[in-house]
Amino acid sequence: MSSVLIVEDEKPAADWLKQLIFRMDPQISLLATIDSVRGAVEWFRANPVPDLVFMDIQLADGLSFEIFGQVQVVCPVIFTTVSPFYKVFFTFLVLQQFIIFS
Numbered sequence: 001m002s003s004v005l006i007v008e009d010e011k012p013a014a015d016w017l018k019q020l021i022f023r024m025d026p027q028i029s030l031l032a033t034i035d036s037v038r039g040a041v042e043w044f045r046a047n048p049v050p051d052l053v054f055m056d057i058q059l060a061d062g063l064s065f066e067i068f069g070q071v072q073v074v075c076p077v078i079f080t081t082v083s084p085f086y087k088v089f090f091t092f093l094v095l096q097q098f099i100i101f102s
Helices: 011-024 037-046 084-101
Strands: 003-007 029-034 052-056 077-080
Touching (some): 003 011, 011 029
C-alpha cells in the first residue's frame, strides 16, 4: 500500500485531490493533509518518509520550496497549483530539462 502526504492550504483543493487519489486507488494511505510550510517542516521532521507528496506551491505562510531548505525531502513530489505564473514557470523548467537530457 502506498502512502501519500498532501500539502495544500485550500480545503476545496485538498478535498478534490483526496477524491482523485482515492478514485485511483482506494487502498492508498493518506498520512496527513498539511496546510503550511511550517506544518510541513514539522511533519517531515517527526514522521517516516511517505511514498509520494502532493504539494501546492503557494501556501498561506510562504512558498512550498522553502520546505526543502529546512528538511530533506527524499520522496517524489508532485507540485500542484492554480497560479498561472507557476504553471508557465514549471512548463519552462520541464522543457529545459527535456532539452538538456535529450
